[in-house]
Every structure is written in structure tokens, then in C-alpha cells.
Amino acid sequence: MEKYFELTSKLIKALENSKINHLDISFEGFALTLDKSISNENPNHTSFKNIDINTENSLENNEEDNENVEIFKAPLLGIFYKAKDPESEAFAEVGKTLKKGDTMCIIEAMKMMNEVKAPYDCKIVECLVQNEEFVEYNKAIFKLEKIC
Known part of the structure; x- marks a missing residue:
């Protein structure tokens, strides 16, 4: 890096x-x-x-075979958290199904904890960032499979 x-x-x-x-x-x-x-x-x-x-690998070149899989990008920059605190269970684990509006993660920006909600009913295919990693605005953070 x-x-x-x-x-x-x-x-x-x-x-x-x-x-x-x-x-x-x-x-x-x-x-x-x-x-x-x-x-x-x-x-x-x-x-x-x-x-x-x-510096992440080009996600467009690694498209999933399933056309329902979409990349979810960070809506703001800050520190990415998988759970509300270190002892709590992660909001979104690989394989977990979420309903529209369920919390997927928290991004801390300017000492404000911002809950990032699922944009639609989905299943977490992959988490593309590590817990407590700094994420830029529009950085790919999840691969989501839409559930119809």
C-alpha cells in the first residue's frame, strides 16, 4: 500500500x-x-x-454468475463497524438474510455513529471490508443478493 x-x-x-x-x-x-x-x-x-x-481488486471484472448480486457502496466516509460494540453480534454476517431497513453496519463519521440500512430484502454474499477499517465514500463494502 x-x-x-x-x-x-x-x-x-x-x-x-x-x-x-x-x-x-x-x-x-x-x-x-x-x-x-x-x-x-x-x-x-x-x-x-x-x-x-x-486499491481493491476491480469488482466489475469479478462479477458473480448470479445477476441478483449487487455491490453496496459506503454512503459516507468513516470507520466501518460490523457491530454496535466489540462484544455484540455482527449486524450482517455472510449468509445472513436482512429485510429492507435492517441495520447492516455502522459508519462512524465526525464522532457520529451512522447506521447503514439494507436498501432492499437481501442476503449478505460477502463483506468487502474489515471491522474498524476506514472506508471512503462510495467504496464497495458489501456484495448483496436481492431477494425477490
């Missing part, structure tokens, strides 16, 4: 001094999007308005 930070740092420096405003790059399960904007107050200053790093 550290090699990606070094690469990202080098790409940011290179992009700052170029006329390119947007860069998308992906290889070996690493994806990076850089988008820069020129500050109106100081045209010599570059600020990056979007930096998105994704």
Missing part, C-alpha cells in the same frame, strides 16, 4: 506542473483519479478538488 502513496505523491507533483487538468489511471487493482482546479484568487496556486484512490 505504501508504494501507492509514493506513486500518488509523484503523480500529484507532475500534474501540478502540467497543463493536464484530469487524470485517471488504473493497474493491478490500483485506481487513481486526480482532478485539479486553478484557484481564482491565485492563478499560480493549484488545488486538487478530487483525489480518489481505490
Whole structure:
């Protein structure tokens, strides 16, 4: 993972001094999007308005045979928790069936505990993140199988 930070740092420096405003790059399960904007107050200053790093394997290339399986992405960034506390049972284990509105996990953001609810009746196929892992907005966190 550290090699990606070094690469990202080098790409940011290179992009700052170029006329390119947007860069998308992906290889070996690493994806990076850089988008820069020129500050109106100081045209010599570059600020990056979007930096998105994704080091998980490309989920689109590993589609399930079952067309009812969908990727559920984090609705906000923060710390991912499988249960309300370390001694409690996880909200969503692989194989568990949930009804629409059941709590799947908690994401802590700015010291607020946000319950993430199931968007529809579903079965948990796979949890794609570890407990207490930091998740970015829109990061894939579950594979869900829709139950009709």
C-alpha cells in the first residue's frame, strides 16, 4: 500500500506542473483519479478538488454468475463497524438474510455513529471490508443478493 502513496505523491507533483487538468489511471487493482482546479484568487496556486484512490481488486471484472448480486457502496466516509460494540453480534454476517431497513453496519463519521440500512430484502454474499477499517465514500463494502 505504501508504494501507492509514493506513486500518488509523484503523480500529484507532475500534474501540478502540467497543463493536464484530469487524470485517471488504473493497474493491478490500483485506481487513481486526480482532478485539479486553478484557484481564482491565485492563478499560480493549484488545488486538487478530487483525489480518489481505490486499491481493491476491480469488482466489475469479478462479477458473480448470479445477476441478483449487487455491490453496496459506503454512503459516507468513516470507520466501518460490523457491530454496535466489540462484544455484540455482527449486524450482517455472510449468509445472513436482512429485510429492507435492517441495520447492516455502522459508519462512524465526525464522532457520529451512522447506521447503514439494507436498501432492499437481501442476503449478505460477502463483506468487502474489515471491522474498524476506514472506508471512503462510495467504496464497495458489501456484495448483496436481492431477494425477490
